[in-house]
Amino acid sequence: MDILSNLALGFQEVLTLETLSFCLFGVTVGMLIGVLPGIGAMAAISMLLPITFYLEPGQALIMLAGIYYGAQYGNSIASILLNVPGTPSAAVTALDGYPLSKLGKAGPAIFITTAASFAGSCFAIVCLAAFSPVIAGVALAFGSAEYFALMVFGLVTASTVAPGSQIKGIAMVVAGLILGLVGTDITSGTFRFTFGLIELTDGLTLVAVAMGVFGATEVINNLSRKMHDRGAARRVRIRELIPTGADMKQAVKPMMRAAPLGTFLGVLPGAGATIAAFVAYGLETRVAKDRRRFGKGAIEGIAAPETANNAAAQGSFIPTLSLGIPGDAVMALMLGALLIHGVQPGPQLIGDHPEIFWGLLASFWIGNLMLLIMNIPLIGVWVRILSIPYKYLYPCVLMLICVGVYSVHNSGFDLFVVVAFAAIGYAMSIAKLSPAPMLLGIVLGVMMEDNLKRAMLLSRGDPLVFLERPICAVLLGLSLLMLIWPLGMRLVRRVHRSRA
Amino acid sequence: MNASTTRRNTVKTIVIALGLGTCLTALPAAAQFPESPVTLVLGSTPGSAPDILGRIVAEGMSEVLGQPVVVENRQGANGSIAATQVAQAEPDGYSLMLMTAVHSITPTTRSDLEYDFNEDFRGVGMVASVPLLFVVNNELGTPDMASFVERAREGDIFYSVPGIGSIQQLATEEFADRAGIEMTVVPYRGGGNATNAVIANEVQLFFAGIPPALPHVESGALTALAISTPERSPAAPDVPTMVELGYDGLVADNWHALYVRSETPDDVVATLSEALNTVLARPETAEMFLNVGATPWANSPDEQTAFGHGEVERWRNVIDEQGLTFD
Known part of the structure; x- marks a missing residue:
């Protein structure tokens, strides 16, 4: 068995005290950084990059990768406890995690998040080990037209993610699309809606918007409520930390649906990991018997997106390593760490440096296991954060938000973006509008427009290109189905009732 | 001691501390430069080529100067946010700017810059050149430049660029003009996406960086027809230069160099230049540069300043001749 001997090589690479400690260091730093609102993996990885000059390339990659998925994991803890997601996918977790x-x-x-993350990663790792060369081909099969269709699909799903009315969800997606227009037009280089502010020429900083509409809004919301210090009053008992059997049972099926979904979407450079959580959540609201439970603390609402986004996180390493094409800045940093040592990611990487590739895959599994083992006892500590009286907790949260947002682009301007979006977010929360679809609208809107324009350029203005390409046509068809599903369901129910 | 005297003492301490701080910063020449950390500002995201080169140089210079050289990423607006920040910093040598070729293009393409590249900055020294490979997708079936130009005359060639107004776009336009062919530009966001497009055969041509393109040239997906630098690169020694192929003066050097504000004292610039060139002369620096597809390149502050002025001139001519517009 080829895969088994490859994996054996990988584990042989990782199971040395030195490599294990780099892995442990990576996931621990990542997790701690992820828990702090707004501070992403990027800040940590770019600071640690010079250290990797002196490490073995394989170990360097294992450490940096650990920071990457550790931070993603930590961010979901912060989203659940304090409603401060730093990424659109963590925003999905916050939808039901915070109500819980x-x-x-x-x-x-948090327990279910931990389990779901582990399950998602495990599934993705097995897929990657078995099919990595095939998977790389998938990334190349997605051209501009396909990406456009994928964005449409992602946005339609996002609109259904909003708790409550779908009209409001669509409205928030559109609001996100409009906000995404701020920046530089890709085909002409023209600045749009920048109001002469040079800081806006690359668009709004997503983390700043997220911290405004989630974290800062949450603080204002709590101020406007009656200030009751529930802090010391509540002591959490160990038994309350662990989900009941019924909870776990509820989480299993969503995890099984979300894992393949996340792995597949994660493979697409740039876009996949963001969409994965939204699509997984959207799928759950579709298959659930009672979709009104979502947004009020549904277990499926955290299990599905967490599984999907962790599966996608591992999946996103494939295009990075086997094509040498990074999906985002964090991946670019990891590529850099390899390049400096003369290890060139690309089609030949697996053949030339099997120990690095398989070692990394094995380290994913070990790193995720470390997160699991570390966090089960830590849950008690995390939950205790909630017993800190609000008057101490919220100033700290606000300060950390400022530090985190500043660290993204070293930009003071972004702090004003937080303030502006805190006001907007508060208004939205009064109007019961969900900010999560808006965040995805901002991210995907830019990519959707870019890809639409490119696809039209490449087809010399022929819109039929979107129907002629099979992947593209299927995705657009699915999007249409998603939109008319609620209507159709209502019709079916009405017919059913009139018959009865 | 009552509360008000405590407060007064606190205020006094703060005032003295602030005063001392001001005095110290006002006397830069009195002590040996540098006596506090130096910031190296760069205008692109972590993980980009300038970022990696900047971090390698910063790491080495920290050791030579005996003070940490801290990299600060201020991406946005094609690097002009970073340049604006350094142009407005104190001219004391504590704010370094890693300029790249794009900074010699924006003075022509952008009318709203809040700094003047030629007037506000002076060179400390070149860091490296990042050669660009002229790669075409293998399915085009053109193994060399002559056959590519012939094929391109039939039309239907798309080329990717990492952004409008990038060095890749200007160089490709200049090439097309010289070769007498017409091609359609398809803009992507960032070099990674633009490279991906030519590998996937969505576009047929791209001026790519060596590290992302070379493995695909070796695997046979891409063909490298030329290199954009005046000389061949040790990373891809078989690829001829544009000049060798008869395109005289067609050079697109994606250079990376350190700059400071033009009012910075000469002795400070000399110290920085010496530290930079010490780092560049080390074999391990050269090796790391080569691994990330860059060629180390050292010069003096005056040479760099003059080189920068020349680049602004060169790209202005290309833009005028090709009649390109950017707003």
């Missing part, structure tokens, strides 16, 4: 935490079920929520 308000219901006093923060412990079980």
Whole structure:
């Protein structure tokens, strides 16, 4: 068996005390950084890059990768406890995670997140080990037209993610698309809606918007409510930390649906990991018997997106390593760490440096296991954060938000973006509008427009290109189906009722 | 001691501390430069080629100067946010700027810059050149430049660029003009996406960086027809230069160099230049540069300043001749 001997080589690489400690260091730093609102993996990885000059390339990559998925994991803890997601995919987790935490079920929520992350990663790792050369081809099969269709699909799904009315969800997606227009037009280089501010020429900083509409808004919301210090009053018992059997049972099926979805989407450079969580959540709201539970603390609402986004996180290493094409800045940094040592990611990487590739895959599994083992006892500590009185907790949260947002681009301007979006977010929360679809609208809107324009350029203005390409046509068809599903369901139910 | 005297003492301490701080920063020449950390500002994201080169140089210079050289990423607006920040910093040598070829293009393409590249900055020294490979997708079936030009005359050639107003776009336009062919530009966001496009055969041509393109040239997906630098690169020794192929003066050097504000004292610039060139002369620096597809390139502050002025001139001519517009 080829795969088994490859994996054996990988584990042989990782199971040395030195490599294990780099892996442990990576996931621990990543997790701690992820828990802090707004500070992403990028800040940590770019600071640690010079250290990797002196490490073995394989170990360097294992450490940096650990920071990457550790941070993603940590960010979901912060989203559940304090409603401060730093990425659009963590925003999905916050949709049901934060309500769960308000219901006093923060412990079980984190436990399920931990389990879901582990399950998602495991599934993705197995897929990657078995099919990595095939998977790389998938990334290349997606051209501009396909990406456009994928963005449409992602946005349609996002609109259904909003709890409550779908009209409001669509409205928020459109609001996100409009905000995404701010920046530089890709085909002409013209600045749009920048109001002469040079800081806006690359668009709004996503983390700043997210921290405004989630974290800062949450603080204002709590101020406007009656200030009751529930802090010391509540002591969490160990039994309350662990989900009940019924909870776990509820989480299993969503995890099984989300894992393949996340792995597949994660393979697409740049876009996949963001969409994965939204699509997984959207799928759950579609298959659920009672979709009104979502947004109020549904277990499926955290299990599915967490599984998907962790599966996607591992999947996103494939195009990076086997094509040498990084999907985002964090991946670019990891490529850099390899390049400096003369290890060239690309089609030949697996053949030339099997120990690095398989070692990394093995380290994913070990790193995720470390996160699992580390976090089960830590859940009690995380939950205790909630017992800090608000008057101490919220100033700290606000300060950390400022530090985190500043660290993204070293930009003071972004702090004003947080303030502006805190005001907007507060208004939105009064109007009961969900900010999560808006965030995805901002991210995907830019990519959707870019890819639409490119696809039209390449087809010399022929819109039929979107129907002629099979992947593209299927995705657009699915999007249409998603849109008319609620209508159709209502019709079916009406017919059913009139018959009865 | 009552509360008000405590407060007064606190205020006094703060005032003295602030005063001392001001005095110290006001006397830069009195002590040996540098006596506090130096910031190296660069205008692109972590993980980009300038970022990696900047971090390698910063790491080495920290050791030579005996003070940490801290990299600060201020991406945005094609590097002009970073340049604006350094142009507005104190001219004391504590704010270094890693300029790249794009900074010699924006003075022509952008009318709203808040700094003047030629007037506000002076060179410390060149860091490296990042050669660009002229790669075409293998399915085009053109193994050399002559056959490519012939094929391109039939039309239907798309080329990718990492952004409008990039050195890749200007160089490709200049090439097309010289070769007498017409091609359609398809803009992507960033070099990674633009490289991906030519590998996937969505476009047929791209001026790519060596590290992302070379493995695909070796695997046979891409063909490298030329290199954009005046000389061949040791990373791809078989690829001829544009000049060798008869395109005289067709050079697109994606250079990376350190700059400071033009009012910075000469002795400070000399110290920085010496430290930079010490780092560049080390074999391990050269090796790391080569691994990331860059060629080390050292010069003096005056040579760099003059080189920068020449580049602004060169790209202005290309833009005028090709009649390109950017707003």
